[in-house]
Amino acid sequence: MKKYKRTSMALAPSEAPSNPAILQDKTGEQETAQQKTVNRTLRLPPAVYHLLRNLSHEEVRPMHSYYLEAIDLWLTKRGLPGFAELDGGRELT
Numbered sequence: 001m002k003k004y005k006r007t008s009m010a011l012a013p014s015e016a017p018s019n020p021a022i023l024q025d026k027t028g029e030q031e032t033a034q035q036k037t038v039n040r041t042l043r044l045p046p047a048v049y050h051l052l053r054n055l056s057h058e059e060v061r062p063m064h065s066y067y068l069e070a071i072d073l074w075l076t077k078r079g080l081p082g083f084a085e086l087d088g089g090r091e092l093t
Helices: 046-059 063-077
Strands: 023-024 030-033
Touching: 046 063
Parallel strands: none
Antiparallel strands: 023 030
């Protein structure tokens, strides 16, 4: 199998950030990618995955939003602060 180099996605040296882990948000404040989100793997039984995938397609909504909604409900059910309180009022996306 021949491997191809993806040159079209490479940034020119003048465009490349000095530290790629630093992002700049709309307000001009800098935050690292780790401060913005934490990535975790979610393992689902195939039947649950297919149910959520079909529901997501019917409602034209990303599957990720169901995961966030479920976690938010779980936190508030236990009397813990939800996403709005923890993340400065940001909406679930």
